[in-house]
Amino acid sequence: MIDFKVLLSIVMAAILVNNYVLSQFLGICPFLGVSKKLDQAAGMSVAVIFVMVLATAVTFPIQYFVLNPNGLGYLQTIVFILVIAALVQLVEIVLKKYIPALHASLGVYLPLITTNCAVLGCCISNIDNYMGVGGFAGSFVQALFNALGSGLGFLLAMVLFAGVRSKVDKCNCPESFKGMPITLISASIVSVSFMGFAGIVENLLGV
DSSP states (O other), rough: OOOOOHHHHHHHHIIIOTTTTTTTOOOOHHHHHHHHHHHHHHHHHHHHHHHHHHHHHHHHHIIIITTTTTTTGGGGHHHHHHHHHHHHHHHHHHHOOOOOOHHHHHHGGGGGGGGOOHHHHHHHHHHHHHSSSSHHHHHHHHHHHHHHHHHHHHHHHHHHHHHHHHTTTTTTGGGGGTTHHHHHHHHHHHHHGGGTTTTTTHHHHHH
């Protein structure tokens, strides 16, 4: 039986300590490209959460039951990218049909989830960190919770930075810093601030 405290620690660590955007620098393209408006950032993040969890739910069994037993681990990256691409197409079809306004606002950035290295990195890190931990059922559940936490961490980073950019765009900074330079500097400061969460999960939950 999986301890709830362990699952909570996995989610909290993925959100605060091992944040894919701010700590591991994955998913920088949508982080910089879609964080200009809060609604776009939130919509993109919800789509990423859905894709991360669903991609983990599909790729983890494929790795466990198909690739590993048949010695096909070298096909991992190709197979995972194909799965993620199919899931992104599914999300795009659903948004276009049921939430056309959000689909239109995301524009080209929605298909870019396919090449979002945070999604692929999440799937691969789940294999590396949880494969064989407590049998298939236990490792699969932990991988799903890590994917959920990683997606929520992506959402937190996007929403926080959307707020930061709304303030930065209004500030009177030197001409040479306007645009992408001040954006990158702001992103680095937000990233450094997350270093303060190191060790907080272990201290709070004792795991």
